[in-house]
Amino acid sequence: VRTSSSPTFQAVAYSHAQSQSSTINLTTNVVTTIDAFPIATFRSAEYNIQLNQGSKFTTVKTIVVHNDSDSGICEYGKIELGGSINYTLTSDVIDSNCALRITVPDGDINNVTVRIYKTMINI
Helix, strand or coil: CCCCCCCCCCCCCHHHEEEEEEEEEECCCCCEEEEEEECCCEEEEEEEEEEEECCEEEEEEEEEEECCCCEEEEEEEEEEECCCCCCEEEEEEECCEEEEEEECCHHHCCCEEEEEEEEEEEC
16 A cells, blocks of 8 residues: 555554453352453453363463343364363353353363453443
């Protein structure tokens, strides 16, 4: 592309995004909320999720978005070492938050640790 004028680009304002991390140890086969963010402030979040279970390690990128009443989730970029960790990720809008949840079946629950790093984007 050629132009005789100087193009200008808008930058992303870092004040419109926020990053956080946390660790959760799963002990029972129940739907467990591993994170939630306020729907009045943030529209979406991207998670880098790391699961550890003994010598099994999984990392997966996950995006969650909501429209104030429903939410959607997409997993991508999954890498597993040492075998598969059986889990299911879901998202829900609950009260005034968008929640990221995980379920690990009973037979596979032995000492699963979940670590997340998230970046949220303002509405």
